[in-house]
Amino acid sequence: MSAISASLADSRIMLRRNFKHILRNPVTIFNGAVMPVVVMLLFVYVLGNAFSVGERYIEYVTPGMILLAITYGLSGTAVSVNSDMTKGIINRFKVMNVSRGAVLNGHVAATMLGTSIAITAIIGVAFGLGFRSSATAGDWLGAIGIIAATALAAAWLTVALGMAAKTPESAGMAIVPLILLPFLSSAIVPAAKMGQGVRQFAQYQPFTPIIESVRGLLAGTPSGGYAAAALAWCAGIALVGYLWSRATLSKRA
């Protein structure tokens, strides 16, 4: 009991520290909050009209942009986790009896907090650009649940990648595939319109069921199959990220 409350207290202290880091790093703020909005404006105003997606493009692309808002903020987390590991401060925390894992929990929580701000901004801009949803309150809750699960899974995987990298620079690079992955899903255009090979990849990669379930919920036409697949992917990725980062934490002095 007291171990859990100590861990929560330490995690909260770490969250405050990490969130200050995010707020004080202009590059992180730009990547995490401004870039997704810029990309969204690009796709909706510049490219979107050239795509035929079977509905208004803003309605189609908003769930995809929510996903980009999750992934764009991750490089800052990876670099920040790695800096903690490589610049010696982790040893200070270890020697202080700080709860095992509070450092990691703090990074995950700060990333989630940053991501939720970026997603709020994206949804606000989407409504400004004419996004309309026929989702019920229940649908919205379901969508928020899947988005939160995705953000959690992505955050844990990012923490693990940041822990495993040798330098902050390579930690930043390790996240690039994760940032590109939504483009190879049905986030921007339907997978069915992609070339041979890419299409199969897009159909089976985790972001597609995540996108499709959120898209269904926001359109008021939820699909149980996509939602179950999305949550299963999120649980699996979060578990791998969690176990991997804990293992790295015990291994590295």
Next chain:
Amino acid sequence: MATVKPHPVTGGTADAAGSSPAALAVPAAMRSSAIAVSGLRKAYGDKIVLDGIDLDVQAGTVFSLLGPNGAGKTTTVNVLTTLIKADSGTVRVAGHDVATEARHVRAAIGVTGQFAAVDDLLTGEENLQLMADLHHLRVGEGRRVVISLLERFDLAESAQKLVSTYSGGMRRKLDLAMTLVTRPQIIFLDEPTTGLDPRSRRTMWDIVRELVADGVTIFLTTQYLEEADQLADQIAVLDQGHLVAQGTPGELKRQVPGSHVQFRFTDVAALDAAARILPGSTRDDEALTLRVPGNGGTKPLRDLLDRLDEHSIEAEDLSVHTPDLDDVFLALTGHPSTEAIAP
């Protein structure tokens, strides 16, 4: 520990300032070991980093582990501070086994590592507050400790600035201040002055002396011989994973050939006479000096003076030269201290 330990920052008890002579007056037998290490071994793969280390550090003293880069100093500190596990041997710190009672050990120690473990994106004050929070100090007490540490370490003016703007010396001071927030009984300083300018180094030395005066035990690693000489009560010389010597700075110096007594005379006649009766001596006719090998012990010195007296030779003056720790290192290890050892 039965002793009442004043807070190293605020002083705590009224007699804190005068506690240093009192601590020295405690008979050696009554002192307790702050750190006791026996048979410590650690290898990374085929490379043996520590090969059977035995150490005993008395509470309230400064112990210096001296050695060149790559000797195993940081590995020793990492084992003693619970960061890595030894392959074999026993290590007790503050009376607790580092392997089985790591939590108790951690509660008693503070570590300031080789690279300042400070948070660049926080201000100096926020860094200290972070330590106070993680140590679960009550809000009011945390504030008091943070403010007094900022003042003590001369960081109050820069307290609101991000640490990324601090100089190297300020970062080290902040690093040590962060270590002190937790009021450790035993502080490990791993090369605390490496890379600092001479003025910052002296400041650091003064801080270490103040801590010892407050009753804190210091385990200091350094590759600077002068630093160990200045600060340490006991020095252990570490070379390629072995302790090659242990003792007080004076004892170490006396182990080394090269000690000599130097006489200076008023004229060549006296120098000639002295050189005749003191075989093995080296003369310098220009300076009118004569060097006689031997250590600075009082008995041999008295014998020397007696012999000069027997022959009615008057020396203008006399000085005893002991080698510095650089000579010690060369003599003990067969290589200069500054030479990095290839693994």
